[in-house]
Amino acid sequence: MAARVAMKFMKECFVSRKLKSNNITRHYCATASSSTNPPNIPKKVPHFSKKGRLLTGATIGLLIGGGAYASTVDEATFCGWLFNATKLVNPFFAFLDPEVAHRLAVSAAARGWVPIEKRPDPPILELEVWGRRFSNPIGLSAGFDKNAEAVEGLLGLGFGFVEVGSVTPVPQEGNPKPRIFRLPKEGAIINRCGFNSEGIVAVAKRLGTQHGKRKLETSSTTSSAGDEVVHGGKAGPGILGVNLGKNKTSEDAAADYVQGVHTLSQYADYLVINISSPNTPGLRQLQGRKQLKDLVKKIQAARDEMQWGEEGPPPLLVKIAPDLSKQDLEDIAAVALALRVDGLIISNTTIQRPDPVSKNPVSEETGGLSGKPLFDLSTNILKDMYILTKGKIPLIGCGGISSGEDAYKKIRAGATLVQLYTAFAYGGPALIPTMKAELAQCLERGGYKSIYEAVGADCRQP
Secondary structure (H helix, E strand, O other), X not given: OHHHHHHHHHHHHHHHHHHHHHHHHHHHHHHHHHOOOOOOOOOOOOOOOHHHHHHHHHHHHHHHHHHHHHHHXXXXXXXXXXXXXXXXXXXXXXXXXXXXXXXXXXXXXXXXXXXXXXXXXOHHHOEEEOOEEEOOOEEEOOOOOOOOOOHHHHHHOOOOEEEEEEEOOOOEOOOXXXXXXXXXXXXEEEEOOOOOEOOHHHHHHHHHHHHHHHHHHHHHHHHHHOOXXXXXXXXXXXXXXXXXXXXXXXXXXXXXXHHHHHHHHHHOOEEEEEOOOOOOOOHHHHHOHHXXXXXXXXXXXXXXXXXXXXOOOOOEXXXXXXXXXXXXXXXXXXXXXXXXXXXXXXXXXXXXXXOOXXXXXXXXXXXXXXXXXHHHHHHXXXXXXXXHOOOOOOEEEEOOOOOHHHHHHHHHOOOOEEEEOHHHHHHOOOHHHHHHHHHXXXXXXXXXXXXXXXXXXXXXXX
């Protein structure tokens, strides 16, 4: 098609130049008949400059070449080429301020300036959790799309699910800038954003618009595909989670989370109570046994008193910190089992500075550390929680994942689903299909026929 466009472009250029030439000739004849004085005729009709001709030729060549390439490869190959092409662009983000780079990345996804995954996921990665069908277990964690600006673009990249937020009831700026610091050699980031959010009203408006659009797409896909199963949650293709936070100045945390449930739960495939960010004073104290029990009871009651259709209310998850004692973990597990919490996310960022981060001067910045140095710490906590909850509660493994092998280790440690953020910030869209392919290979290498078989494999008695 691109080749046809190029030929049309060349034809229009030729016709345009011919018309200009005819106009000059007619102008000369009219001037000669109305005057006896010889007209001042240019010796030569103006042509394109040398640079213009080179630029036009190069453009036409690219169009023809691109069209020829696109017409000779299948959709899967072309899709892979697009994802690999992002590797050329992603390094330029490293020259920008971290928050500026983040803002540009979100804007690009929101405007559809990112590749769309057209290739099906490996069948071995498909699973069902909370009655929702996931095409793969690899998700994007909260913190990237805080205000639900780019849900469609991010899901289109091939994530099995995307979690937006954290969303606070009232808009707040968060902590003073600078508040994001890169440690590229360590594959890590330190942030102290402090729940910067546009608030639930703005997020609800965006999710409402996207919800209607995704529902429409699902209906049209279902009607055209007949009995074909459409993967995704109640809001359309792909699974959407909403991470709820509290305002920094609020004295009633439960009221903040309840407000988020009332406003946003109708658009979410699952909800997350974030009580583990190290950048909001007093937030982590809510992980105590009594505080957590009281908080979860109030939020569950608020969710359950709402009217729901056949799909029922969204699952309610709790996101915990990696900086917890054995007693803390036992208390959280006891509350989660007693109140039948739908899931736990393990874990948020850490205030610790494990090697090799401790040797980097940037490690002196306050805030939560994410990325590769967090992997062992968060995975050990994940394994402990899987054992404490006896494998009865779905766990989402988060923290330091940067490859399919890492995702596989999280799953064997007890995770049913996994999330990443920092690795995506460094690796860009090309990382996603690579991780899925690697994870599928790891499962097959281990002799597993599905993810379910691998969950918690390292925690079982030999």
